[in-house]
Amino acid sequence: MGSADEEKKQNEKKSVEFTDLGLQQAIPKLIHQSLQGVREDIQIIQKSHKDLQKSNEGLDLMIRGIYAEIQDIKKVTKGISHRIDRFFDMGVIKKTPKPHIKEISTGLDLLTQIPHHLRDTFQTLWKRDRGASASEVSRETGKSRSLESDYLNQLVDRGFVSKRRQGKKVLFFKIGEIEEEEEEEEEEDTKDSNDNGSLDFIVEKQREVNNSTNSHNKHTIHIKSYKK
C-alpha cells in the first residue's frame, strides 16, 4: 500500500517537473525516455537473432555431415555390389533360381501389378483350381461374357494368365497351372534350316510328308451342317 502511494507521489512530482520545465523542454525528454526503451528492445532482438544464427549454422553443419556420410555409404555399397557381381561372374557365388510364382504367391502380390479394371477378373480366376471359361467368369463377376473374354485375353497378353482350348471351349488358367505343352510330336528342333536362307527346309518338309504314316489316332469326322 505504501509503495503505491510512493509511485503516485513520484508521478505527481514528475508531472510537476514537466509542468515546471514547460512543454518545449518536456517533449524531447519524454521522447528520449521512450527511445531508451525501444533501444533496449532492439538489443534484445539482435541478441536473439545472433543466437538463432548460431544454432542455424550448427544445423547446417549437421546436415552437411549426414550428406557426406550418405555419400560414403553409397561408395562403399557400390564397391561391395561390384565385388559381388565379380564373384557371380567367377562362379564363387551361385544365383539361386527364382522360386516358382505358384509356390510363393497368394495372388495378392500379383494383384498390385495388375491394372485395376482387370483385378475382379483375375481374382475370380484365381479362386478356381481348374481354370474357367469367359462365360464362367462373367457369371461370377456379373459383367458380360464378351467383356470378360477381352479382359482375360488382356491378362494373357500381360502374362498373368494362360489359356488353352479344350474342344470348342477356351479355358483360362492361373500362371503355372498348365505345364509346358510336351507333345510326343515335338522331337527335334534342328530340321528347320530356313534361317540360313537355303531351301533345304522345303526338301525336309517334303521328306517328312512322304515319311508320314497314318500312325496318328484316327478320327472319323462328324461334321456340323451349316445353315444360314
Next chain:
Amino acid sequence: MMRIIAFHSYKGGTGKTHLSANLATVLARKGHKTALLDLDFRGPNLQTLCGVDSEVTINDLLFDPDLKGRDLLVSFEDQYKIPLFAAFASTDFRKMSDIVRADKKQRQRSLKRILRLRDELSESGFDYTIIDTSPGVQMESIDGLVISDVTCLVLKADDFDISGTKSMVQQLYSLLDSKNYVVLNRVVAETCPPEHGVWSDKDMELVSTFEKTITEEMRMDVLTSIPCFCEVAREGSRSIFSLQHPDHPFSKNIEVLATRILDGFSAE
C-alpha cells in the same frame, strides 16, 4: 484314296480362292466328297465367299493339340445338296498375327497338325481336298504345297510378273513331289468375253500361242485358260459363282479344269 489339289500363285489377287472354291463345288456336284481348306492365313477370304462366320478355324487347329478336324469342318450338304465341306482360316487379327509370328517349333507342329487333318479327312472318306494357299513362299503355303498331289499355279493373264513367277517355279516347284500345272485366269482375247464361253478360231489361236509361251517359259503344262467374264467380276467375292450359276460358261470352264485334273489322276 484322297487326292489333294492346291492353288498357288506368285502374287496375290490372281483368283486362287475363287478358283479353288468353284473347283470344289464342281467336284462335289459330280458326287465326290470334297473338302475345301483355306490355308491363306494372311489374306483369308473364303469365309466371305461362302457366307460363313466360322468360330473354330484352321488357325486354332495349328495351335491346339486337342482340336480335331471335325471341330472345324463346316458342311454344306444340307444347304446345297452336294457333299461339300470347308474349313476356314481365321479373320481375327490376333490369330492371323500368331501365324506370322510362329517360331520354328510351332511351324513344325503346324505341318504335323495339317498332316493329321489330311489323315482324318482321308479316313473319313473324302475323295478330294482343295487347298487355297497364300501367295509366294510363305511358310503356310509351303505346308499346303508339300502335302498336295497337284499344284495349280494361277496366273492372271492380264498382269503377272513373269520373271518372279519363273524364279519361284524353278526354285520352289522343283523341290515338290506334286504334279504342277499352270491355270491361266481372266484371259482376254479379241472377243471378250467369248460368245457362249467358246473362243472363236482366231481367239483360240491367240490363246494357244499364249499358252505355248507360258509352257515354254515355266516348263509347266497349262491346264486351261479361263476367260475373263464380266458376270463373274460383278458377282465378286459375295458367293461361289458356279453354285449360283451352274450353267454359266465360267462354270463350264471350271468343269473342264476339273475333268483335266481328274484325267491326270486316272492316267497315273
